[in-house]
Amino acid sequence: MAGLPKSRLPMTLHSFDEAIALTPRDDNSFTGCTSPAYANMVGPFGGTTAATMLQAALQHPERLGQPIALTVNFASAVAEGEFEVHARAARTNRSTQHWLIEMVQQGQTVSTASAVFAQRRSTWSRPEAMPPEEVPAPETLRSADTSRRPAWVRRYDMRFIEGGMPEPFDAVEQPHSRTCAWVRDEPARSLDHASLAALCDSFFPRVFIRRRKPAPIGTVTMTTYFHADEALLAAQADRHVLCCARAMNFRDGYFDQSAEVWSDSRELLASTHQMVYFRE
């Protein structure tokens, strides 16, 4: 930002932009640093890791088009502190571009990712899935108390319609693990593909909701499909988005999660899927 005239500098950078900031090191690599503002119980929030991986492609000089898909594999715990991100356009076609991205600490791979970018054109378009009917407006709901949660949770304003964090954990098993909530960055920040990538990892673990008891868990891989282009995200601005998640199956140490993020005008912004390790 050194080159920008002072009048165009934001007064303070949003903590999310600080968390995903990357400094170019050479043609295909960047350095970054985990942010205490997005700390999780161990290491940083996976959502900021995902957004940082996407950011490496987004700010790469060879980047063409907008993100269509992002898969992030959480290969090991990321340590607090510095990291390198290596990003390579493995293939550039007329309208699509395929990226391979790797995050490295102390010479070891801690996360891998692939991203598909595309130049989108106007075509026949139709929704097929719809968001839940008649959900209460975010203004009518209480923000979840995040004061005793890890730092990253306090970076979101979450207003649960169903399936919030069980309080207390009473170990009464539920018939399903569904969550539906209005969520936005805290403080408010205009939605873009990077913040949407992070938001897609902001759901509490499905096994906590289903069993109403905590367990050691870790997302091993997450895939997000971006249905929204920049214009649609810009139209959503910094208002709450509707986030709905569920699991299909818990078996032998792994469960899945599928979720959707909807605009407040009922447009699908992202669909996202993950496989999560759990113990016990």
Add this chain to the structure above:
Amino acid sequence: MAGLPKSRLPMTLHSFDEAIALTPRDDNSFTGCTSPAYANMVGPFGGTTAATMLQAALQHPERLGQPIALTVNFASAVAEGEFEVHARAARTNRSTQHWLIEMVQQGQTVSTASAVFAQRRSTWSRPEAMPPEEVPAPETLRSADTSRRPAWVRRYDMRFIEGGMPEPFDAVEQPHSRTCAWVRDEPARSLDHASLAALCDSFFPRVFIRRRKPAPIGTVTMTTYFHADEALLAAQADRHVLCCARAMNFRDGYFDQSAEVWSDSRELLASTHQMVYFRE
């Protein structure tokens, strides 16, 4: 197979095993060749490409555990003929292993993939989603006529409950794009992770079902979660599995597909997601 005594050689290899066969070239790379038996309209069936990528990790001497997740990015059309597959264990942990896999032709990347493998242990397990109730048994349904389809379609026995290929394409737009069908390899072959990975790409394009008209399409990325371990797949043997697919959104050149593959004892074997390019 040169080293095997003759009595242990199968009489004939299944055409699927021929299609995904890889010859080790050095520690981290293999050579293979597309199979006319699984040809698509242009190049090979994406399902065999996906299975071949997984196969590189499955037969790698460093491989630990069983597949949990596979993401394949179809970076460009694969040409008929030879290819190389490069596979690298980017990270090996106590119970998980993260693979990066690349398919190359003429020095160009044609496909990239990541796979997560894990040693699964017995834990609390529960289904959450269920397959459709009261579907007719496969024996009571007619096999779809695949005689005029690309070669790969004839490698599957497909028995549609709903959402088969529109015949004719009458351009009468449907309210949804759902498909439900019993499917198995043709000729029958015992299910394993490689054939399940291929099966997950055997759905006809959702936009064909929804619009009942053809269009240029191409899957750009596909992610499959393996809920089943080897024992559960072995129990399913070569009987038909129940495959159900739908889209959530068609917008500006891309649509998604989500699908599940169920055993005939109503166990979730795989859930699979893709983003697909379409024109017009």
